[in-house]
Amino acid sequence: MAESQTARPSGAVETEEVFQTLSNQRRRFVVHALEQDGSMEIGDMARRIAGWEYQKDPEAVSSAERRRVYNSLQQVHLPKMDENGLVDYDSRSGLVSATGDLADLRLYLEVVPGNDIPWSTYYLLLGAFGALFATATLLNVFGFGAVPDAVGALTTGVLLVASAAVHTYVTRTRELGVEGPPPEVDEG
Structure with a gap:
């Protein structure tokens, strides 16, 4: 867990924080990856997300593509998600884990393509x-x-x-x- 996070009870994620988190595609990809695996090392997560973003196999992602994703995850997205209590991010070990609040984000999601109705x-x-x-x-x-x-x-x-x-x-x-x-x- 990041050093600056203040403890907050499970279920205390504010609606505004949820929508702010989900407004960014890369953070939605973090949610997707952690819903699949529960916890991951940031390097593996960056490779997988870069694969999704560049629409290629994660093993085919270049080091520059992976580094761009890694840097934004490390510097912006994971600390923000950790601060909001959605993930536990240990910046020293590079381990990212889902929290109980992360699963609650499903309540806010209904992907409705442009030509569909809710x-x-x-x-x-x-x-x-x-x-x-x-x-x-x-x-x-x-x-x-x-x-x-x-x-x-x-x-x-x-x-x-x-x-x-x-x-x-x-x-x-x-x-x-x-x-x-x-x-x-x-x-x-």
Whole structure:
């Protein structure tokens, strides 16, 4: 742990600090790496992050690329994350470890690409569709009264279960800390 850090109870990370941390791609990459491994030596972390940034195998990263990442991690990002209680960074040994508060950052993340809608909006629309379908069936609008109640209920249930399955899959593939590179790294 850095010498200047004052002890703070677990769970005391402020929302502003979380958003400040997550606003920087390199710090998001630190979160991703530590969610995968728990703790790492800063040199190994710099090589892995440089690989993600330069979109190449970590072993193919040049010493200059690795050094640029290493220097910014050592001088800026890790001390800041240590100060905020998200990592334990021992500058003498070069060891970086995740804290319990680091896992809490997942609550703040929902990676929504530019052409997608947030899942909360999707479920709102799905609920509205279900309500309109039920209302049309009850009021016999456009011949929906002929639809048996069981078919309407089954259709709504299947749509909800299918949506939840897709949501679960998409969320897991966009989550920090899952195997492979961070979700924002384009592997194409």
